[in-house]
Amino acid sequence: MELVSRLLGGFFNLFEPLFRAGQRWLGFSRLGWLFVAPNLIVFGLFTFLPIVINFVYATTGGVKLYPFDRPFTGMENFGILFECRDYFDIRTCRKDVFWRAMINTAQFSVIQVTLMVGFSLVTALVLNRKIIGRGFWRGVFFYPVLLSPVVVALIWKWLLQTQGVFNAGLVAAGSTPVNWLTEAHWAFSWTVFVSIWAHMGFYTLILLAGLQAIPKEMYEAAEMDAAPPWRTLTRITLPLLMPNLIVVLVLAMIRAVQIFDEVYVLTGGGPGSATTFIVQFIYQTGFAEQIHLYGLAAAASLVLAIGLMALTIVQLRITKASSAGQRAR
């Protein structure tokens, strides 16, 4: 311990002169830049710059890695993505897998977020009650969140394989085994389930914290007015929980749209393209296919980013409107 505080002290002393000099040079108000600098440098180099490079990729063609070696093609990649003979039939599109991925992602996001937030809410409400060993139960739901996506996917792949324990149960119950991961609708349902299993604990905690922050007086007042439970839920609990709910919904939606790791290991995007989501499409186009179509992958990623931003804005507007509406009532 003594050694640690000595080391820390030493580290601190290293930088002090630097900052004193900075303070004198930059003046007090601009000192903030010095503090923000390391973060900004790393961020600029490894996040912002790649985004800019992505734009360059999206507007060039060919298969070379270095942006400057690539021939400029303007909006050609976007044209390829959006080229369809019949806009109502995906199969006539040139990049039909891209559109399938978009639709899959949209369906997945809506279903998964709704179900997951629903379960998280119910769980948080249950955990909010006077129960024995609340800390333990909280931990139970949170444990899968700590597991890596690869581990999660492997566990479930193991359970769901044709000769795995689920089918054993089915056979024991007298029915026939099901190819869980090679039937399109089952594979899709299982990706929804597995991602809920792996992530709901996190959102449960946020909602639980929100619930516990609601002062008890609110409930006591309601009880004194002999308010029916449904009323208490919708008039008191949910409105007060709204800020946390918004955070949860937005975060969950962002993460749902970006899902990749678990699904890639669990189903590989199969069967066919039933569980191919948009990030996997981008990864496959840019990395996994032998002829790397970096330009197309970059164009697809830009479409995704724009879509995601629009979605988040819409989501925030809707939830703000509904919570404002509720308060007005």
Add this chain to the structure above:
Amino acid sequence: MLKFLTRTRGRSRLDWTDWLSYAYLFVGLFTMFAPIIWLVMSSFKTESAISLFPPTFLPYSQKSVEVQGHDKPLPLYLTKDAQGNVRPMAQVRRIGIMATMVDPASPGEEIRVNINDRKPINEITFALGNYTELFGKFNFERYLWNSVFITVVATLLTLLINSMAAFALSKYQFRGQKAVFMLIIATLMIPPTIILVPVFLVINTVGLLNSLWGVILPAIATPTGVFLLRQYMLTIPDELLEAARMDHASEWRIYWRIILPLAAPALAVLAIFSVMWRWNDFLLPLIVLSKSEYFTLQLALNSFQGELNTQWHYLLAMTVITLIPVTLVFAFLQKYITTGIASAGVK
């Protein structure tokens, strides 16, 4: 039904809503933990036991017995012989669909039976070999070290620069401050996969490819971390800072001696998040590291998933091993993790 959702219930008397709650919790316990327990139990099975269908909970493996006249132990089967008697016999060899069996007690007489007339005799064995062979087969300590190194160093750096940035964004007013903050938050929208190839290019250009630092550095400027810490630091009273400034303390000293200690709970949460993210990080190491001595545990697990496609026994053992550190952290720090997230969320 909804009664129970809204209020905490009375003390000693347990009514049906409490039973329902506990039932829900137990179902939750089963759903969350059963797959993991099944994983651990299966990781102790031998390769042949794993492909048994229907699978058993406990790990079984076929019994074998030493028989006089044969140097290797022979597998034991419950065999039905020509007279219809069923007795345990050892198999000498199998050719086609006929197996040659001997009674271990009288090794001289051999009988030949159809392979359908014999059933293996199993006993409970924990195939610890799955684990020990892993250490021999794959450079396990190396992968473990790489994962630990990356996690620890990355977490320390993340805490440092994120707290510095959060300090600046919460306690200072400077031009462009809002823009910087918005920019950082906006990148939450960008899934890392999208900028995979450009990130690879940048990492390559600065010469950090195939280096653990190439995995550590790109992700230390986390937007979530800055956001979290900033929210917390906003609640630190400015008077403390003013007082220190009047005592001619430098800003760095204020940051180091006042802000950081006060922000400890939020720092703890960020540290726990960072450990979790870095330990489980998959995509960034995937594109940066291709020399096997730099592989992390997650990379090794994924790579061997493709290769050992059907060697589930090694795969399961490796999965369990990758689980253990996280489980330990969880067991010890559970209270801090869950209360930390709660308080950070509330603020």
Add this chain to the structure above:
Amino acid sequence: MRSALSLFALLALSSAAGAADVRVMCYQDGNECDVTAELAKRFEAQNPGTKVILDVVPYKTIVEQLPVQLAAGQGPDIARVTDLGGLSRYYLDITPNLKDARYWEANFGATLPWLRPTPSDKGIYGFMSQLTMTGPYVNKTLFEQAKVTLPGPKATWDEWIDATKRVARATQTPAAMAWDRSGHRFAGPAISHGAKIFDAKGELMLDDGYRTTVAKFVGWNKDGTMLKEVWAGSGGSTYADSIGEFKNARVVMVLSGSWQINRLQKDIGNAFDWVAVPNPCGPAACTGIPGGAAWVALKTAKSPKEAAMFLDFMAQEANYAEFAGRTNNIPAHAGLAKKGVNYAGATPAARAALTTFGSGVANLAPVAYQFQGYKFNRAIMLPTVTRVTQAIVGEMSVDEAIAKIAADMADAVRQAQK
């Protein structure tokens, strides 16, 4: 901290000794990298001051990561690769550093062109570590249990389908047959059914032969003859082999290749009898596709001279013979092909399989060689996997799948030529 220190120490040591490091990226189906490691030790003993560092990576890394690295100017000195034409622009000509280039021409002459970027090129870029051939394996024990006779060497695909179906029904095996999830495997039956793959100008095309094969294959998957999980269990063009299913006796017959012999020997052991059979016939041929992984020297080599020396060492007859004999691989070495290789550690089953594959080389159609050597063969192989899977799971009809394969193919080739 420790790694930085040890790296520093390593650098200090290496610069002091003046050592040259040859970095080799290797993947193995069986034990190829393990055997290479031993050969490397012998090389190091013969050449003090040179160290060979062997990186054993999964096949996926060679396929997905290595090309991106090479494009970025990073990479090992030597790699064991399978996309011979696709990576050819990164190969390093080692002719100036070889002891005897004529030895190479004499013994590897037939396959050296596969590594050359252009037909007129005369450089030596490496050598084939093995000659492989795609072909089927059959679970003989199941045939015996079902009391069905094995079809003969000139049997057609339809006859094999029929026989394996009967066996599967009699023995309650989940499926009769499975093919590796690979366009490379698919090409063999396609060519046997009359696909010409290349048009008059030497460019890729899909003709009736290919179409028929796709239709038949999709039909077999849909009616349960083929084990659906192999192709339908993944998305995109991810590779998946069927040996796992074969090993667990879930299929009677698989279409895989000769590089699996070692793995089959080790994993199946005595569980059942397995044999390699000659490629079934179609109307046009009874062919598989030749191939193999090659050791190539790369332009990113930090020690090009030593890398060339190591390749030269491994290409010597005695060393190559040892490699082939211990890994149960067919040698690509003309001298050894004539003399024969001593497969010391091979079980009788493995030896028989090697003989079957070896003699099958004579039945390879010329188109098959052309297909293997074509630089952009991935352009037809990968979309085939993706689209045929989509047809199998019902996302599109067979005709639509064919049209999409053609479209994807054209797109990829166009971009690759930009």
